[in-house]
Amino acid sequence: MPANLTPEYHDAEEKFKRSETTDEKVSALEEMLRVIPKHKGTEKMQADLKRRLSKFRKVHQKESASGVQRKPFHYVEKEGIGRVVFCGSPNGGKSSFLSKLTHADPEVADFPFTTRAPLPGMMQFEDVQIQLVDTPPIAPETLEPWLLAMVELADIAVLVFDVTDPDLLEQTEFVLARFEERGIELSTKSRPRLLILGNKVDVDGGSESFLAWKELFEEQFCPVPFSTMSEEDLSSLRKKLFELLRVVRVYTKAPGTKRDKDARPYVLSQGSTVMDAAEAIHKDLAHSFKYARIWAEEKYNGQMVERDYVLQDGDLLEVHSS
Numbered sequence: 001m002p003a004n005l006t007p008e009y010h011d012a013e014e015k016f017k018r019s020e021t022t023d024e025k026v027s028a029l030e031e032m033l034r035v036i037p038k039h040k041g042t043e044k045m046q047a048d049l050k051r052r053l054s055k056f057r058k059v060h061q062k063e064s065a066s067g068v069q070r071k072p073f074h075y076v077e078k079e080g081i082g083r084v085v086f087c088g089s090p091n092g093g094k095s096s097f098l099s100k101l102t103h104a105d106p107e108v109a110d111f112p113f114t115t116r117a118p119l120p121g122m123m124q125f126e127d128v129q130i131q132l133v134d135t136p137p138i139a140p141e142t143l144e145p146w147l148l149a150m151v152e153l154a155d156i157a158v159l160v161f162d163v164t165d166p167d168l169l170e171q172t173e174f175v176l177a178r179f180e181e182r183g184i185e186l187s188t189k190s191r192p193r194l195l196i197l198g199n200k201v202d203v204d205g206g207s208e209s210f211l212a213w214k215e216l217f218e219e220q221f222c223p224v225p226f227s228t229m230s231e232e233d234l235s236s237l238r239k240k241l242f243e244l245l246r247v248v249r250v251y252t253k254a255p256g257t258k259r260d261k262d263a264r265p266y267v268l269s270q271g272s273t274v275m276d277a278a279e280a281i282h283k284d285l286a287h288s289f290k291y292a293r294i295w296a297e298e299k300y301n302g303q304m305v306e307r308d309y310v311l312q313d314g315d316l317l318e319v320h321s322s
């Protein structure tokens with residue numbers, strides 16, 4: 001019998017795959033078990049979920065009892081609407097990104113191997129915040145397995161190279177080989193979405209070096225020229241990172257009230273429907289849902305929409321329930 005798994009189940013499964021701590025694993029498995037369709041076709045899967053849940057609950061209990069540090073030194077708590085990990089070769093400018101795009105204060109220095117541990121910072125994009133994480137360089141002397149795991153688990157990885165570095169070719173080959181071993185694809189379509197930047201094109205000869213490098217690797221990836229000194233580049237990067245998260249911001253108001261300009265949006269994945277938004281607002285609202293009205297610049301002005309209407313970024317929603 002087919003399992004007919006729902007999008008909610010796949011979301012919960014995705015959460016499990018991306019969980020880093022035992023706490024997160026337990027809550028993702030609980031969610032999977034809660035939302036899995038309960039019928040004969042999923043009985044085996046349900047039993048398997050229960051077995052895994054019981055295993056991780058035991059691990060959790062042991063960790064709590066022994067006072068073992070559940071969070072290793074490189075663990076960074078997730079915050080904001082998504083995570084972007086900056087990684088790459090030594091001295092490429094990774095920490096400069098954090099310093100320019102967030103209020104974090106990483107050490108930036110004109111010598112390699114400055115950064116030793118991951119450092120998070122929050123980047124404001126319009127009315128939402130995106131977490132950026134600075135990391136130590138990917139180089140034979142320093143590479144630790146947790147770094148590539150952190151890249152894999154990110155929503156977006158920005159891979160930064162210094163196009164003026166005399167070792168650029170070796171550095172690129174080293175990083176590509178490590179990514180290939182881990183199965184991390186060099187594409188903005190897979191997960192994590194991978195954006196490759198050739199940094200420091202402002203330096204004399206930087207643009208020429210970028211073009212030669214791009215040509216050499218054009219069959220493997222398509223890099224973007226960049227300078228952390230350029231406000232224009234930084235501002236288009238903010239926008240690009242938001243776009244790559246593939247989310248929509250949905251604003252809500254109660255029937256009969258005016259829009260609160262300061263209200264924070266619900267952030268949902270692209271393709272979410274009015275029903276997904278109702279569920280995000282309140283579980284009960286999904287059950288008592290009757291219809292919704294929608295306002296969208298130049299498109300809708302309070303029209304009624306059904307539960308399966310696909311929301312766009314910026315939509316204002318008014319949910320009517322029984």
Ligand SMILES: Nc1nc2c(ncn2[C@@H]2O[C@H](COP(=O)(O)OP(=O)(O)OP(=O)(O)O)[C@@H](O)[C@H]2O)c(=O)[nH]1
Nearest residue numbers: 091092093094095096108109112113114115227228
């Ligand atoms: N000219 C120029 N210099 C840059 C640019 N971005 C960063 N730098 C400089 O490059 C040097 C290294 O920058 P960091 O941000 O510390 O580089 P990193 O990748 O974090 O270095 P590690 O932590 O050692 O791997 C610093 O002197 C920065 O000021 C850029 O776009 N143009």
Ligand SMILES: [Mg+2]
Nearest residue numbers: 094095114115
């Ligand atoms: Mg650094």
